Amino acid sequence: MTDILVLGAGYTGTAAAIRAAVRTRRLGGRVTLVNASPRFTERLRLHQTAAGARLADHALEDVVAGTGIEFVLGRVAALDAGRHEVRLEDGRVLGYDKLVYALGTVTDDSVPGVAEHAHTFDDHQRAVRLAERLDALRTGTVVVAGGGLTGIEAATELAEAHPHLHVVLLSRGRPGAMMGERARAYLEAAMERLGIEVRAGVEVTKVLPDAVELAGGELVHSDATLWTTGTKGLPVAAGSGLTLDARGRIVVDSALRSVSHPDVYAVGDAAAVSQRFGVLHGTCQGGIPTGLHAADSLTATLRGRTPKPFRFGYVHQPLSLGRKDAVIQFTRPDDSPRRAFLKGRAAILYKETVSSSPLTTYKLLKRGLVPVALFSLTAGPGA
Incomplete structure (x- = not known):
């Protein structure tokens, strides 16, 4: 054996x-x-x-x-x-x-205060605790640190589910910087529609119980902070x-x-x-x-x-923008953006298809099969 x-x-x-x-x-x-x-x-x-x-x-x-x-x-x-x-x-x-x-x-909780005061998506229970915290807030501000795909998906999801809360997205660079100009413009318009305050070009140096501190000393009030920066x-x-x-x-x-x-x-x-x-x-x-x-x-x-x-080789950057919107940036094998992208209802359908529960995949694997969709994720000779 x-x-x-x-x-x-x-x-x-x-x-x-x-x-x-x-x-x-x-x-x-x-x-x-x-x-x-x-x-x-x-x-x-x-x-x-x-x-x-x-x-x-x-x-x-x-x-x-x-x-x-x-x-x-x-x-x-x-x-x-x-x-x-x-x-x-x-x-x-x-x-x-x-x-x-x-x-x-x-x-990565190396920034002071992250481990003690920030919520993360490290496991299911941590996500549940954030949900419980947000449900307890009648008004207030939610700070999402990180302008990558996780941060954007979280910010848009929370803003849509809790329109009575003010969502602030903090990012060192431009959110969605990995995407092409047209796809990025679409997601920026979606965040504006959802009332998300985006502050790009900032660095969080400390997380406090009721605020985050930026480089230079400015404090941004926060009733709940979600950390997605790395x-x-x-x-x-x-x-x-x-x-x-x-x-x-x-x-x-x-x-x-x-x-x-x-x-x-x-x-x-x-x-x-x-x-x-x-x-x-x-x-x-x-x-x-x-x-x-x-x-x-x-x-x-x-x-x-x-x-x-x-x-x-990479194929796409699928991004939910709440439950009612999405944008898909198609990519070259090295993850750089192509011209093609999807938005709106077509993007929602695409995202739910490629990100659906893997249980069907596991059932096929038990039978010794590999879902055809997975072959599209491996690079061809020209990658």
Whole structure:
């Protein structure tokens, strides 16, 4: 038997576990999936949870049922890559022959006051706490720090769900700077329509209980602050002995194996994956494809074959603007914007299609199939 341990049951880890279980079943593979929560969390929809939406609740044991995967409920406390051991917070120790690290990243809380006073989207419960805080406010100001896709989606969702609250979006650069001019102009008009106050070119230096402090000392009042400005690797990775990059991500080779410990595969946001255009940035587009590729690389290794190199190209930047609007910026494989984009109802339909629940994908994976849509996320010869 080969003990395959998968840490983290988000989009990527769950896909990797199911794929590995199906592909290695006849090779003696025995897959164990570890997660801190018994439920499957759709992180792409946490901004909806924060706005008060009640999403479907899926038990992870049900999601992986029929695959032979053993589900272990527990939070990872430490990983010793040299000893091939994982220790959980309750003291249990799990050994492995092969490991897939899919614990993702957490909010970078290095700015003073973020950990104590800001809300984040690190997990479902944190999004629920923000929803409860906003429901308790009859009037007030909500500050969203960060002008990337997460910050924009959160700001528009909260402004639409709570029109009695004043939403302020703070950003170092122009919100949506990664998009083309026409798509960015559309999202700016949407934010203006929703009454969002956008302050670009500012830097938050401190988060206080009732305000955020900007560089230069200005205070912006806040009854609730949401922090979306960046992520970092977990302390588990830092203490594992694995080679990491400056952001705490595990550095991997073309097969998605750790460059220092080849029995460890890293996927999703937790991995520093190099392509010809640079290192992948955290995105849902790259998550499941890396999980599937790691499982395939692991399977090839067990068969004594050389794993194929991972190749990936971006396709789009899908962006919700509340429940009634959206904009989709189509991109080149390196994520630079093309001329084409969608807006309004067409964009809503497109966004809901590509960002729909992955449960259908997992059902297909259990049958040994790969959804055709995922092939569009891997770069072709010209990427």
